[in-house]
Amino acid sequence: MTPFHGPYDDGDYADGNALAGPLREIFAVDLTAASGRCAHCGAEGPVALLRVYAHAPGLVARCPSCTEVVMRLVRGPNSAWLDLRGATSIRIPLGVE
Numbered sequence: 001m002t003p004f005h006g007p008y009d010d011g012d013y014a015d016g017n018a019l020a021g022p023l024r025e026i027f028a029v030d031l032t033a034a035s036g037r038c039a040h041c042g043a044e045g046p047v048a049l050l051r052v053y054a055h056a057p058g059l060v061a062r063c064p065s066c067t068e069v070v071m072r073l074v075r076g077p078n079s080a081w082l083d084l085r086g087a088t089s090i091r092i093p094l095g096v097e
């Protein structure tokens with residue numbers, strides 16, 4: 001494992017603790033109601049409509065339009081790995097829109 005590192009430091013940031021509140025809020029909601037945009041073809045739609053393959057290590061969710069991988073989720077005993085490189089964005093509805 002390579003930890004975060006880098007010679008450049010402008011000091012203009014908060015540390016990862018600033019993510020605690022937002023992440024808690026985000027993952028307290030049903031992400032299947034969120035809308036994801038495929039990084040490969042640009043298609044966008046509800047996460048619930050992705051094609052999830054559970055026979056890979058973990059879960060692999062593919063774009064129903066182009067079948068490229070949008071999301072991977074691997075759950076270990078003490079950690080989860082969420083790979084979203086295949087999604088340009090995830091829009092998560094929070095409360096009343």
Ligand SMILES: [Zn+2]
Pocket residue numbers: 038039040041042043063064065066067068
């Ligand atoms: Zn796609």
